[in-house]
Amino acid sequence: MGGRVTAQRPDGTGAVNPPPGTPLLQVEDLVIDLPDPQGDVVRVVDGVSFDVPAGTTVGLIGESGSGKTMTALAVIGLLPDRAATGGRLLWRGADLLRPETDWRRVRGHQISMIFQDPLAALNPSLTIGRQVGEILRRAGRPRAEVRRAVIDLLDRAGVPDPERRMGDYPYEFSGGLRQRAMIALALAGNPALLLADEPTTALDVTVQARILRLLRSIQQEGLSMLLVSHDLRVIAHVADQVVVMYAGRVAERGPAAEVLRRPAHPYTRALVASVPAVRTRTALADPLPGTPATPAHRPSGCAFHPRCPLARDRCRAEVPPAREVAPGRWSACHFAEEVLTP
Amino acid sequence: MNDTLEVTDLRVTFRGGLVAADGVSLRVAPEETLAVVGESGSGKTTVARCVVGLQRPDSGTLTFDGQPLGPVGRRPPELQRAIQMVFQDPRSSLNPRMPVADLIGEAWRTHPAAAPPGDRTEALHRLLADVGLDADVTGRRAGDLSGGQCQRVSIARALAVGPRLLVCDEAVSALDVSVQAQILRLLVDLRRTHRLALLFITHDLGVVHQIADRVAVMRGGAVVEEGPAGEVLGAPRHEYTQALLDAALDLGVDE
Ligand SMILES: Nc1ncnc2c1ncn2[C@@H]1O[C@H](COP(=O)(O)OP(=O)(O)OP(=O)(O)O)[C@@H](O)[C@H]1O
Numbered sequence: 001m002g003g004r005v006t007a008q009r010p011d012g013t014g015a016v017n018p019p020p021g022t023p024l025l026q027v028e029d030l031v032i033d034l035p036d037p038q039g040d041v042v043r044v045v046d047g048v049s050f051d052v053p054a055g056t057t058v059g060l061i062g063e064s065g066s067g068k069t070m071t072a073l074a075v076i077g078l079l080p081d082r083a084a085t086g087g088r089l090l091w092r093g094a095d096l097l098r099p100e101t102d103w104r105r106v107r108g109h110q111i112s113m114i115f116q117d118p119l120a121a122l123n124p125s126l127t128i129g130r131q132v133g134e135i136l137r138r139a140g141r142p143r144a145e146v147r148r149a150v151i152d153l154l155d156r157a158g159v160p161d162p163e164r165r166m167g168d169y170p171y172e173f174s175g176g177l178r179q180r181a182m183i184a185l186a187l188a189g190n191p192a193l194l195l196a197d198e199p200t201t202a203l204d205v206t207v208q209a210r211i212l213r214l215l216r217s218i219q220q221e222g223l224s225m226l227l228v229s230h231d232l233r234v235i236a237h238v239a240d241q242v243v244v245m246y247a248g249r250v251a252e253r254g255p256a257a258e259v260l261r262r263p264a265h266p267y268t269r270a271l272v273a274s275v276p277a278v279r280t281r282t283a284l285a286d287p288l289p290g291t292p293a294t295p296a297h298r299p300s301g302c303a304f305h306p307r308c309p310l311a312r313d314r315c316r317a318e319v320p321p322a323r324e325v326a327p328g329r330w331s332a333c334h335f336a337e338e339v340l341t342p
Numbered sequence: 343m344n345d346t347l348e349v350t351d352l353r354v355t356f357r358g359g360l361v362a363a364d365g366v367s368l369r370v371a372p373e374e375t376l377a378v379v380g381e382s383g384s385g386k387t388t389v390a391r392c393v394v395g396l397q398r399p400d401s402g403t404l405t406f407d408g409q410p411l412g413p414v415g416r417r418p419p420e421l422q423r424a425i426q427m428v429f430q431d432p433r434s435s436l437n438p439r440m441p442v443a444d445l446i447g448e449a450w451r452t453h454p455a456a457a458p459p460g461d462r463t464e465a466l467h468r469l470l471a472d473v474g475l476d477a478d479v480t481g482r483r484a485g486d487l488s489g490g491q492c493q494r495v496s497i498a499r500a501l502a503v504g505p506r507l508l509v510c511d512e513a514v515s516a517l518d519v520s521v522q523a524q525i526l527r528l529l530v531d532l533r534r535t536h537r538l539a540l541l542f543i544t545h546d547l548g549v550v551h552q553i554a555d556r557v558a559v560m561r562g563g564a565v566v567e568e569g570p571a572g573e574v575l576g577a578p579r580h581e582y583t584q585a586l587l588d589a590a591l592d593l594g595v596d597e
């Protein structure tokens with residue numbers, strides 16, 4: 001943190017001389033303000049920080065409205081025009097939030113994104129092959145080469161019979177195949193980071209399992225990923241690191257296996273307890289009281305305090321800062337130690 | 343009275359020839375919970391809609407307490423009341439402009455025999471308390487409530503008419519994770535306090551383990567396996583059940 005931060009190089013590949021070991025992406029104290037329908041400004045993301053080191057997958061988990069999608073959209077420069085941002089998004093050491101950033105050179109080439117609903121993201125009137133090859137065509141690659149690359153991309157994404165299916169339109173693909181086409185499109189520009197926003201939420205379990213397998217094989221090719229999901233099981237399955245969000249803030253973050261096995265925040269603990277085992281019979285968990293806080297109605301102090309079984313006076317008065325409570329483990333709970341060692 | 347639901351050889355074909363239910367037979371005993379699982383399009387909702395009388399089957403029989411179940415409009419009032427449904431998306435199944443008090447009052451108007459004899463306000467507050475809502479929501483419109491609150495109102499509306507069987511079609515899957523746990527707990531508590539049977543459609547095998555006595559696995563409009571939940575999930579006999587189990591993720595943090 002701190003220090004001078006340069007702008008992106010013109011090709012969007014980050015700082016000129018990032019120090020060795022610089023994470024691919026550093027989200028530093030990210031703030032996003034958006035006007036609500038009444039025109040009141042709402043801080044939908046409030047001081048979010050985490051890193052995505054090269055070659056790792058970070059899972060971003062939280063309930064609806066907790067700011068996951070807004071965080072991901074900020075990283076790829078697709079926030080609504082009305083959004084005002086603060087903090088820094090360092091891509092290979094250079095700040096993407098600086099106005100000089102040439103997003104056309106970043107998007108698709110450095111950072112790509114896939115969405116929950118691929119049908120909404122794909123153009124209904126163009127063939128799958130045409131859309132997957134678009135970024136290559138724009139780069140001026142010869143036709144035959146683009147065609148070969150598209151077939152290869154679709155094949156890698158697990159679209160069967162790609163030579164024939166590249167001529168299909170999105171409506172001719174099933175939900176699972178569309179997500180595969182979307183992944184092929186996202187990989188076409190050979191990005192270093194893939195943002196995946198609820199990529200399997202709309203899919204059947206069996207299809208979901210296949211898409212998750214595909215994402216894991218992409219990980220193994222060295223791609224970094226920011227996986228957004230409200231499904232703890234998906235995160236547990238795919239992510240190396242996890243960031244737990246609540247009402248626009250980070251509740252805790254750390255290595256996924258450790259966070260899920262031994263949470264350092266009462267909210268994470270309740271989430272973990274609410275996921276039943278599939279292969280054995282578990283008792284119904286004691287649910288948290290109340291409903292998730294929203295950024296528009298964020299309670300004072302710790303936003304989680306109205307629902308927290310450990311809450312006391314200090315929680316209502318003081319916003320708990322994120323602090324390192326064990327090596328690599330960060331928690332925004334005044335009493336994280338009590339949660340870690342009950 | 344033997345409040346058993348019997349579904350025998352149910353068949354539903356949609357226009358275009360799609361067979362959504364292809365000879366489905368199911369049985370739900372009084373106060374029993376039967377879970378129905380299966381991939382999207384396997385016919386779960388179609389069966390549920392037949393049970394509550396929103397869908398007319400091509401053939402097959404449905405009975406409750408030995409009486410035939412026709413379309414909802416032709417059911418005798420006490421049969422209509424006996425079987426109630428809770429839908430996946432509470433926001434689209436409740437009129438967003440209606441205040442909570444009217445939504446419940448409507449159920450009582452439709453079924454005067456179930457309406458409380460004395461002070462309705464007090465009965466309303468008791469009902470809302472049963473589903474974990476404060477009395478101060480009575481004047482609020484459904485559209486101004488959270489998803490979890492809406493689902494509580496749908497459940498209250500179903501309970502208002504004194505059902506024996508509650509049909510829940512993915513009743514928690516549209517809700518936030520921490521709210522899903524609340525509604526599940528509520529349904530399990532109500533099942534005991536109100537002596538309800540549940541026909542519980544879900545895609546979460548873990549939840550089946552937690553709350554169901556028996557489970558029916560559907561694929562392509564047919565029940566491919568049915569039995570006690572622990573047995574079916576513990577030692578599936580059908581390869582499709584096994585495939586569902588293989589695809590299901592665990593947190594991997596047990597022990
Ligand atoms: N009104 C309708 N007209 C035509 N086809 C229909 C109609 N309703 C359902 N279907 C079709 O019938 C089949 C079974 O649908 P159903 O809704 O019962 O599935 P489901 O098991 O509930 O799936 P899901 O898990 O997606 O809710 C599907 O192929 C569906 O597309």
Ligand SMILES: Nc1ncnc2c1ncn2[C@@H]1O[C@H](COP(=O)(O)OP(=O)(O)O)[C@@H](O)[C@H]1O
Binds near residue numbers: 067070
């Ligand atoms: N286009 C928008 N304009 C204004 N507010 C928005 C917009 N999109 C989302 N929000 C608000 O921002 C907050 C975070 O939303 P989002 O990032 O989509 O949450 P998540 O992806 O975690 O469900 C929510 O309170 C939501 O209501």
Ligand code: SF4
Binds near residue numbers: 265312336
């Ligand atoms: S700071 Fe207080 S209210 Fe917030 S999570 Fe910790 S104990 Fe609970």
Ligand SMILES: [Mg+2]
Binds near residue numbers: 068069070197
């Ligand atoms: Mg989202």
Ligand SMILES: [Mg+2]
Binds near residue numbers: 386388
């Ligand atoms: Mg359905």
